[in-house]
Amino acid sequence: MAIKKEAHISSFNLHPGRIIAGKYEIVSPLGSGWEGEVYRVKEKNTGVERAAKLFFPQRNRYERATKYYARKLHRLRHCLILIQYHTQERIILHGEPTTALISEYVEGELLSEFVKRQPGKRLAVFEALHLLHALAAGVEQIHLAREYHGDLHDDNIIIRRHGLSFMVKLVDMYNWGAPDAENIRDDVCNLIRIFYDALGGAARYPTLPREAKEICCGLKRSMITRKFRTAGHLRQYLENMHWYKN
Numbered sequence: 001m002a003i004k005k006e007a008h009i010s011s012f013n014l015h016p017g018r019i020i021a022g023k024y025e026i027v028s029p030l031g032s033g034w035e036g037e038v039y040r041v042k043e044k045n046t047g048v049e050r051a052a053k054l055f056f057p058q059r060n061r062y063e064r065a066t067k068y069y070a071r072k073l074h075r076l077r078h079c080l081i082l083i084q085y086h087t088q089e090r091i092i093l094h095g096e097p098t099t100a101l102i103s104e105y106v107e108g109e110l111l112s113e114f115v116k117r118q119p120g121k122r123l124a125v126f127e128a129l130h131l132l133h134a135l136a137a138g139v140e141q142i143h144l145a146r147e148y149h150g151d152l153h154d155d156n157i158i159i160r161r162h163g164l165s166f167m168v169k170l171v172d173m174y175n176w177g178a179p180d181a182e183n184i185r186d187d188v189c190n191l192i193r194i195f196y197d198a199l200g201g202a203a204r205y206p207t208l209p210r211e212a213k214e215i216c217c218g219l220k221r222s223m224i225t226r227k228f229r230t231a232g233h234l235r236q237y238l239e240n241m242h243w244y245k246n
Contacts, residue, residue: 081138108160152190
């Protein structure tokens, strides 16, 4: 008896106009990663746009990943920084059973692309502070729920300007282990790194004002985690930070 070789799919390569699950029309690709690909889709019957994350079969054995994500997102549905989960669909792609998680579609662009479009490919200090505050306030809700994100970076943050501040959403979560203090510290350090990079990184760091440097702490983990134990502490610091006279 021949043993079926395990499928290894690295890309679904779905084109606009294709129908999946009999009811979603592919509009455009949104991104890809280790686990699978994300597409912007439109419901055939209503015209409502959604996001569909399709998991590569080899990354979702026995549907462990999709069940995990669906339950996690449902449990954290009050955390407004997370994209809201709706349902899942089982479809056949490249001859293999494939699961798609269907969630809300969020207008905006990846933070990495947004920063590249700014003058000098960086944010002004006040802009970066508003961004950091929005991210810290959102991640704080995850921490209060005794959870963590685990993979915060500028390629999984969707951003849109909203008045003086920003609307931000986290595209993904890489959170398989039980939450502990170290996980929380990782999230906080990643938030600071996002702020640091948005300001121009190492090339611009020497010219930053004292207020920004006191947040970045030279990217020294021990200093950051001593100053900001959680995202909530970081949010409170930003709301009450001291400004120095020039």
